[in-house]
Amino acid sequence: MSEPLLGDGPAAGHGLGSLTARLQGGLPMSEIGLPVLLLALVLGFALFVPQFATLGTFQSFMYQIAMLGLLSLAMVVPLISGGLNLAIIATANQSALLMAWLMKALLPASAGGPTLLLVILAALVAGLLLCLLIGFLTGALIAYTGVHPILVTLGTKSLIDGISIYLTRGTVISGIPDIFAATGNATLLGMPVVFLIFILAAVVLGIVLQGTPFGLKVAMIGSNIEATRYSAIDTRRTLVGVYVTSSVLCFVASIVMLAAFNSASAGYAQSYLLVTILAAVLGGVDPFGGFGKVAGLMVALAILQVISSGFNQLGLSNYLTVAIWGLILIAVVAAQTIHQSGWLVRRLRFRAAPSPASKP
Amino acid sequence: MHEQSTFLSRLQRRPEAWLLAVILLAGLALSLASPTFLTLPNIVDLLESYAVQAIMALGLFVVLVSGGIDISFAATASVAQYVAAAMAAYAGLPPLVCIGAGLLIGVALGLLNAALIHYVRITSIIATIATMSVYFSFLMYVTGGRSIYNLPDWWTDRITFYETETTSGDLVRITLPIVALLVAALLTWLLMTRSKVGRQLYAMGGNPEAARRIGINIAGMQFFAYGFLGFMSAAAGLLQAHRVGESVPNALYGNELAVLSAAVLGGASLTGGIGTVPGVLLGIVLLAMLQNGLNLLGVSSYFFQIVIGLVILISTSITVLSARQRRRRRPIGEALNV
Structure with a gap:
């Protein structure tokens, strides 16, 4: 069976039996296999890289994981809803640009404490409003036109990046208050504070996705949007909520980016776009939607960052790190597939024969 | 109201029709605003500079029709180009060997994508994001990002098939990139409309399960589609080095979304089964025209991306909204019609 881009996954194609199983167990390999892989990587690097098991490594690890982590969280929500947000980096950059510009424009040279805080607060509010607007428009476009999220967000990415580049002429805005x-x-x-922000965002998102009606609706939409609609759920409003949530996470990411780079530009972090998808899928988020947990993503992010830190200390090129990331993703998904198909065979044998109704 | 809906459904049947209308309209406006726009030298120039992207878009179109997607083609093109360039510049191997090796590498990388998608059952977008990282990063790692400047003359010498002088004294040359684009377009068109394989690809993209049940070899079709894209990418990569006279490992990288936009603008559907070669070419023409026209009008090139974004949003919305009039019987299309 071939796999269309957004079609039902291999397991979904096998009907209700596999669906309930996946609801119960999730993807087995990502629940047990990934932490084991992480542990093995940490032990391996600690054994073979002399300076690896130090506090310094751990702190730089925490600094570096925050930005990629927040952007990945912004990607996970649309992914679980069966979509994709290609505009996350563009949104975060534009928000950072707006905040940087406001701080620079509004701040008098000899600003005292209260003015300074007020200006920073105003900039943060403006960034948040911008992200809410972007998220709302993106979500509305996707929900009300029914255009594939890849296309809509490809368009909004180009549009947002275009506006940022046009207004800044491709330059960097620096001069953020110290x-x-x-x-x-x-x-x-x-x-690091940025790491704590990331953890806080992850915990909040985890609670929202796992423990609120909104989270359940998002997962249901990702599994079967039509069935969800027939369950008297306002799928359009939920979809708008998905992209607003994603954009708000981009806003949080933009604060971290602004602090990390001490400046803003339309071109920052562009290479992270596809890595966030990679991290999410590695963390057990179903690219077809419906399934995925923040906890899985966190383990996947840790794996990616440990590889990056370890290779960095070995003096290996960043490019090699990215190549290994790609290979790991392929290996993990392959392991999941093999695991799942073996499991499915047993399940089908148990059911004697799949009922005609469960056929696609 | 009724009249409008039949009009829209006719548009849906032929997305190329309204694309052509938009192009003619934009062309008219641009030629009125800038006298240099509708001149032969400018148009030939445009054709030449967009040939590389157009050839990749034609390959991607075949994969899109088959119901898949590929993000790794620019990385494939870079690898094929660089290996061929290294063989030619460092080992001094004969042209046929270098070109053959480049094309073979393109096909091999494409087949590897297909194997991951078909046998390992990784979703096409995820598989090709992963292989893109792997192909491109290994290329950058192994080469250290070094460009190859000393390409042999047989590669970089400009090949002119036809040359004429306009009344205004401008030289108009039909060069290799233009001819290659025409050949690639003709080949793809013949493949998709006049061959059994083409019809099977459309059938598979439309409904893979139905296609499997009527006995279409799904695995074979997957390998063919991704292999074809690999071949076209490699050809585009070799051609790009011919145009610029050097091989820069990251020159093509980052073109993925622009090429995808062009194919989708031309009516190829991300859900598969839909799209035509003329549509893809028109998509490229529209993007090229907008960029060139805005340049000639003196509009900042920074503005171009905004225009692309708007064009994608508006054209896809119109296409999908009009498609709602006559819902297609396909699970994905239905699921998306919220």
């Missing part, structure tokens, strides 16, 4: 970057790079209880 206190902003200093807060971003500060540590609390030995952990």
